[in-house]
Amino acid sequence: MKVNVDFDRCEGHGLCVTQAADAFSLNDDGELDYHFDGDDVPADMEDDVRAAIGVCPVAALSESP
Template identity: 40%
Template sequence: MIKIYVDMDKCQHYGQCVFEAPEVFQLNADDKLEYQAEAPDDMLADLESAADVCPMQAIFLTKE
């Protein structure tokens, strides 16, 4: 399992991560980021892409 953490103090809700891993990241009705705290290992490439494209570098991943 991959643990996902988004520093919401840094996140500016640009939503670039949504394009890379829509199964994990979504913008809600208020255009605020929501995300799952865990994802399966086979999503690692998409999650790394999401972290890389984040303009604020607010996404952190750890592998369990």
């Protein structure tokens, strides 16, 4: 699975971090860092990443088809 991140849309709420801290973090400037940009999410993390996609209040995250 791959994830699309709309960094322009992200407002830094951090809800994705609470769901999938191994995939997402906020840097010192409060901006989102996605740890698998351009790479597949490891299979054992897919459920957590899907949960993170689901909780984003501004729909900045989506699963690639």
